[in-house]
Amino acid sequence: xxxxxxxxxxxxxxxxxxxxxxxxxxxxxxxxxxxxxxxxxxxxxxxxxxxxxxxxxxxxxxxxxxxxxxxxxxxxxxxxxxxxxxxxxxxxxxxxxxxxxxxxxxxxxxxxxxxxxxxxxxxxxxxxxxxxxxxxxxxxxxxxxxxxxxxxxxxxxxxxxxxxxxxxxxxxxxxxxxxxxxxxxxxxxxxxxxxxxxxxxxxxxxxxxxxxxxxxxxxxxxxxxxxxxxxxxxxxxxxxxxx
Amino acid sequence: xxxxxxxxxxxxxxxxxxxxxxxxxxxxxxxxxxxxxxxxxxxxxxxxxxxxxxxxxxxxxxxxxxxxxxxxxxxxxxxxxxxxxxxxxxxxxxxxxxxxxxxxxxxxxxxxxxxxxxxxxxxxxxxxxxxxxxxxxxxxxxxxxxxxxxxxxxxxxxxxxxxxxxxxxxxxxxxxxxxxxxxxxxxxxxxxxxxxxxxxxxxxxxxxxxxxxxxxxxxxxxxxxxxxxxxxxxxxxxxxxxxxxxxxxxxxxxxxxxxxxxxxxxxxxxxxxxxxxxxxxxxxxxxxxxxxxxxxxxxxxxxxxxxxxxxxxxxxxxxxxxxxxxx
Numbered sequence: 001x002x003x004x005x006x007x008x009x010x011x012x013x014x015x016x017x018x019x020x021x022x023x024x025x026x027x028x029x030x031x032x033x034x035x036x037x038x039x040x041x042x043x044x045x046x047x048x049x050x051x052x053x054x055x056x057x058x059x060x061x062x063x064x065x066x067x068x069x070x071x072x073x074x075x076x077x078x079x080x081x082x083x084x085x086x087x088x089x090x091x092x093x094x095x096x097x098x099x100x101x102x103x104x105x106x107x108x109x110x111x112x113x114x115x116x117x118x119x120x121x122x123x124x125x126x127x128x129x130x131x132x133x134x135x136x137x138x139x140x141x142x143x144x145x146x147x148x149x150x151x152x153x154x155x156x157x158x159x160x161x162x163x164x165x166x167x168x169x170x171x172x173x174x175x176x177x178x179x180x181x182x183x184x185x186x187x188x189x190x191x192x193x194x195x196x197x198x199x200x201x202x203x204x205x206x207x208x209x210x211x212x213x214x215x216x217x218x219x220x221x222x223x224x225x226x227x228x229x230x231x232x233x234x235x236x237x238x239x240x241x242x243x
Numbered sequence: 244x245x246x247x248x249x250x251x252x253x254x255x256x257x258x259x260x261x262x263x264x265x266x267x268x269x270x271x272x273x274x275x276x277x278x279x280x281x282x283x284x285x286x287x288x289x290x291x292x293x294x295x296x297x298x299x300x301x302x303x304x305x306x307x308x309x310x311x312x313x314x315x316x317x318x319x320x321x322x323x324x325x326x327x328x329x330x331x332x333x334x335x336x337x338x339x340x341x342x343x344x345x346x347x348x349x350x351x352x353x354x355x356x357x358x359x360x361x362x363x364x365x366x367x368x369x370x371x372x373x374x375x376x377x378x379x380x381x382x383x384x385x386x387x388x389x390x391x392x393x394x395x396x397x398x399x400x401x402x403x404x405x406x407x408x409x410x411x412x413x414x415x416x417x418x419x420x421x422x423x424x425x426x427x428x429x430x431x432x433x434x435x436x437x438x439x440x441x442x443x444x445x446x447x448x449x450x451x452x453x454x455x456x457x458x459x460x461x462x463x464x465x466x467x468x469x470x471x472x473x474x475x476x477x478x479x480x481x482x483x484x485x486x487x488x489x490x491x492x493x494x495x496x497x498x499x500x501x502x503x504x505x506x507x508x509x510x511x512x513x514x515x516x517x518x519x520x521x522x523x524x525x526x527x528x529x530x531x532x533x534x535x536x537x538x539x540x541x542x543x544x545x546x547x548x549x550x551x552x553x554x555x556x557x558x559x560x561x562x563x564x565x566x567x568x569x570x
Contacts, residue, residue, distance in 0.1 A: 051448060077450035085448075091441035093506070102438045105431050106450035114431075115248075132247070154449055 002065050004029045004189050005050065005158055010059035012045050012213075019045040020056070021213045027158065032180065032190040034204035034221070036197070038234055042213040043193045044086060047162055050191070051083045052076040064157060078106060082156030084147035086163045086193070090135035097122065097131040099146055103153030118153055124186075125149040125179060141172040148179065152188075159183060161192035165199050173199050201225060209233070255425060255508060262512075263418050270407055279406045281523045283478065286413035287471055289515035291492075292499035293420035294467035299497065300506035301424075301433065302460035303440025304354070307493045308365030311372040312342040312465040314488030316472025318376065321388045321482055324399075331400045335473035339466040346465035347458050354457045369493060376484040387483025390476070400477050409478050416474060417512070420467050424508055427463070436460055440506070468496065495522075502548055504555025513556050 003026035012020040019042045027033045035043050049056050052073035060069040068076055077083075082103075091099045100118040101111075108114040122128045125145055130138065135146060144164050151159055165176045173196070180203060184190055194200035201207070201221040209216040209224060211233040217224055224230055266286070273279055291313070299305045319338030323329035329337075353364045377385045395402045402408045427433045435456040438446035443453045476482045503514025521544065525537035552558055 053444070053448075072452075073447040074450050074452045077448060083448050085445065089442045089445035091438050091445065093441055094437055098434065098437070102434050102446065102451065103449045105434060109431060111429055111431070150445075150449060 003027060003062075004064060005191065006062040007046070007050065008060045008062065010046070010049060010056045010061065012042075012049060012054075013057045018213050020049065023059075023210070023213070023215055025208050025215060025218070027189060027191050029157075029189055030184065030187070031206060032184050032192070032204045034200045034207040035191060035193045035210065036195075036200065036207055036224075037210035037216070040212075041210040041233075043210055044162065045213075046210065047083070047160055047193055051081060051160055077154055077156075080155070080157035081160065082151035082154045082158070083160040084144070084151055084162050084164055086166075088140075088143045088147055090138070090143055090146055092136040093134070095132050095134055096127055096138070096146060096149075099135050100149050100153045103150040106154045121149050121153045124182070125152065126175070141168050141176075144168070144176070145179070148183075152183065156188060158189045158191060161190060161194075163193055163195060166195050177203050197225065252425075252429060259418070259421055259425070263414065266414055267411070270410060276406060277527075279410060281520055283406060283410050283413050284523065285515055285519040286410070286417045287475065287478075288495055288499055288519045289512045290413065290417040290420040291468055291471045291496045292503075292511035292515050293417070293424055294464050294471065295496040296500040296506065296511050297424060297427065297436075297467075298457075298460040298464035300500055300510070301427075301440065302436035302457055303506070304457055304460065305362050305497075306365040306464075307362055307490075307497060308367075308369030308372075309464070309468050309496050310488050310490060310492035311369040312346060312468040313472035313475070313492050313496075314372060314376065314484065315342045315345065316469025317476035317482050317487040318382060318388075318472075319469070320473035321390055321476050322382060325388055325390065330398060331473065331477055335470055338473045339469040342465040342469035342472075343462040346461040350458050350461045354454055354461075366490075366493070369488070369490065373484050373488045373490075376488060383483070385483060385485075387481060387486070390480045390482075392480050401480065409474075412474060416467075416471060421508075421512065423463070423467065428508060432456070432459055437506070495519075498545065500555075502545065502555060504557035507555065507557045509560075510555050510557050517556070 005027040007023055007025050010020055010023045023046060035046065037043050048054060050061060052068070052071055052075070055070055060067055062068065063076070063079060063081060068079065091102065097118055100121055101114050104114040104117040104121070108117050119128070122131055125148055127142065127145055127149055130142060135143070138146060148161065148164060161180065165173045168176060177199060180190060180192070192200065192204070204221055206219065207221045207224040208218045209230050216233055217227045217230055269282060270279065273282065295306065295309050316335065316338035319341050320331050320334035323334040323337060324331055349368055353361060356364055376382060390401070392401050392403060395404060397408070435446065435451045438449070438451055439453050439456050447453050472487060476487060479486065499514030499518050500511040501514070502518055503512065504510030522541060525540050529536045529540065548556070
């Protein structure tokens with residue numbers, strides 16, 4: 001079976017800056033893949049390319065066996081790409097349930113069905129008790145959760161999680177990890193960008209390390225963390241030699 | 244939860260029906276023509292502001308150029324009537340249709356602009372429209388069009404003796420604009436619009452085509468405002484560019500919604516009910532002094548309300564409710 005998501009030789013340049021150079025990755029159905037790398041490695045750019053915020057300068061992106069390189073973000077969502085944002089982008093003047101209904105409307109045109117779907121998603125993500133609260137009144141961890149809920153309501157095949165576990169307390173992060181597992185168990189493939197290694201590594205099936213816009217290493221989390229190239233990218237030469 | 248939601252929707256509908264019924268009875272008690280005139284204008288501006296609110300309140304695309312659509316409604320109706328003998332009822336719909344098409348045509352380039360740039364574009368376009376009509380000989384140029392009035396007629400929608408038919412039409416228009424908003428509020432479009440207003444990028448990631456959503460809002464909004472313009476033209480029985488397309492109309496559509504609560508169902512009605520009588524009364528009681536005292540009073544009140552209640556007057560009504568929810 002073909003991979004659910006594939007990027008083929010993707011480049012992204014912003015003026016003189018090369019954010020992604022020749023990135024080819026693939027994500028198989030049912031996997032949880034972690035996309036990691038130091039700051040400025042090009043993770044967010046790659047995410048935006050996959051989500052369709054902007055087209056790549058060069059290369060192509062394939063989703064579910066089709067070339068989606070030039071499709072806008074809304075169209076990709078309709079095809080089954082759901083995403084969250086690193087800097088949360090809740091609909092602040094709307095209630096939690098209304099936020100999620102916006103996502104549910106992608107697959108449910110009748111309002112009553114969209115609402116029912118949204119309630120299901122809130123149950124699933126543990127936000128049901130906060131349904132009628134304004135999004136602006138949520139605490140940060142709940143806002144992260146709302147991002148996930150909203151994306152799940154679009155019934156994605158692939159869920160892109162952009163640092164949903166960053167900046168949370170250890171307890172909150174563990175709840176987040178449990179949620180990501182639950183999402184995968186529901187049959188949704190997950191590609192996640194994450195900073196916090198000790199949380200993300202036990203969670204993912206496979207890790208892809210980006211550095212300076214290129215794929216540095218790819219493999220099982222346990223192997224990736226021991227790879228000298230990865231240690232060097234994160235900590236500098238001296239530590240790599242020591243290892 | 245769902246029960247609360249549908250209960251609130253039903254309650255809104257019932258309140259609206261009761262208010263409309265009470266308003267319909269008002270002429271039984273109000274015989275003074277001057278006061279009746281104020282009532283007609285209040286209802287008309289409530290309807291206009293409600294329509295403006297669809298694009299600018301719900302969808303967040305602040306327009307200060309809606310006078311253009313108002314004027315297009317007025318001119319289409321009267322040009323069709325005076326030049327081709329088309330009855331105002333049809334002219335009204337034609338005006339609405341033309342305004343909607345123009346709104347989308349203008350939206351095509353301008354919806355790429357954001358924030359203040361969009362607002363500036365709407366002002367400029369409405370100003371251009373005004374200048375075009377001032378110089379368009381066939382449409383009467385700056386002289387305008389006088390509508391030939393030959394006695395009371397529902398067919399031609401003109402009445403000389405009584406203001407009551409106008410009152411009931413304005414009430415109907417107000418009800419329609421309110422009902423359309425009520426209906427759209429719990430529709431796919433309503434949700435898309437609010438999402439677009441709050442965060443276009445997130446909306447796009449959830450499958451909302453932002454551009455199309457704005458176009459839809461612009462079309463509905465312009466259509467309803469043009470119907471209002473057609474009504475106003477019939478009401479005055481005379482139009483010229485300044486009196487149906489002047490900048491003050493753009494302001495008088497925006498202010499009630501802003502005052503009452505922008506992007507809310509009841510804001511425009513509430514705002515118009517306070518603002519329009521206030522405008523008329525300050526003008527007639529202290530406007531005669533010739534020193535613009537009425538405008539000073541009027542402006543001061545608006546500033547005070549904006550400072551004290553930035554969310555608009557409806558926030559007073561819903562304050563207790565939100566507090567309970569956030570706890």
